[in-house]
Amino acid sequence: MTDEDLLALAATLAERAAHAINAIRAAGFAVERKSDASPVTEADRIAEALIVEGLRAATPDIPVVAEEEVEAGILTALAPRTWLVDPLDGTREFAAGHDSFAVNVGLVVEGRAHLGAVAIPATMEIFGGIAPRGLAWKRDAAGQRPIRARAIPAAGATILASRHYSDDPRLDRFLEGRRVAEVIKIGSAVKFCRLAEGAGDLYPRFGRTMEWDTAAPQALLEAAGGRVAGFDGAPLRYGKPRFENGAFLAQGAATA
Template sequence: MTDEDLLALAATLAERAAHAINAIRAAGFAVERKSDESPVTEADRVAEALIVEGLRAATPDIPVVAEEEVSAGLITKLAHRYWLVDPLDGTREFAAGRDSFAVNIGLVQGDRAHLGAVAVPASMEIFGGIVPQGLAWKRDAAGQRAIRARRIPEKGATVLASRHYSDDPRLDRFLDGRKVAEVQKIGSAVKFCRLAEGAGDLYPRFGRTMEWDTAAPQAVLEAAGGRVVSFEDAPLRYGKPDFENGAFLALGAA
């Protein structure tokens, strides 16, 4: 399968998972707690089963690492290429009745995000990107079109902050002295997608994330001309112990 084929597969499965999540949201659901006290719902499990089954059927030679499987102790052996799946990124947002949650399906090659698809179920937006090709797009009710990250406007940067960590004093210290037009509080991988389509400029992340949180949206953003780096300007890489990311900056075209 070509990169285009793999991205089309990821986008199709992300869209199907988004419809399944919306159906569960409409019907009502319970919120449970995993061993690390993070929330989980029926939507997480149903979406993951749909995605994992589809990926393994279509690409049996590419391992799949999925959040809920890892939480249950099922960790697939990695290879040069592997899928990273977060079936419902932003479960806190979903459980609280907000709309900033996403479906992430990313393909890692070596130790870098190679391509990915992100679905935003509440608005049924689908984002896709292939990093080496510099190709990123968005699909919604108006159709599919190319997207590009922007340079910071003269009025200053639009900063996208994680809602869960928006009161972190490190954010104020980081922004001190920078020209900031506004700070928007948004949950989940939606922040990367807004940067990729030129609706924001900077997303500093200080708190803990996992590799399945970032692989797909990083691919979308970097394919759109943005960057995801550590605070020391090193690329965000994959295959780390326990799949944990350190602090990072997601940037537009600046």
């Protein structure tokens, strides 16, 4: 399968998962707690099963690492090409009745975010990108069109901050000395999508994230001309112990 075929597969499965999540949201659901006290719902599990089954059927040669399987102790050996799946990124947002949650299906190649699809169920926006090709797009009710990250406007940067970490003093220190137009507090990979389509400029992340949280949206943003790197400037890489990311800065087309 070509990169275009793989992205089409990821986008189709992310979209199907988004519809499944919306159906569960409409019907009502219970919220449980995982071993790390983070929330999980039926929507997480059903969406993951749909995506994982689809990926393994279509690409049996590419291993799949998925959040809820890892939580259940199912550890898949990594390969030069590996799918990373977060079936419901932003479960806290979903459980709280907010709309900023997403479905992430990303492909990592040799430790780099290569391509990915991100679906936003609440608005049924589907984003896709192939990082090495510089090819990124958005599909919604108006159709599919190319997207591109923007340079920071003269009026100042729009900062996208994690809603659950918006009182982190490190955010205040990050903002010091910067020309800031506004700070928007939202959850999940939706922030990457807004950067990729030119609706924001910087997303500093200081709290813990996992590789399945970032693989698809990083590929999308970099395909749109943006960048994701640690605060030391090193690109965010994959295949780390326990799949944990360090702090990072996601940005649009301008140097931060």
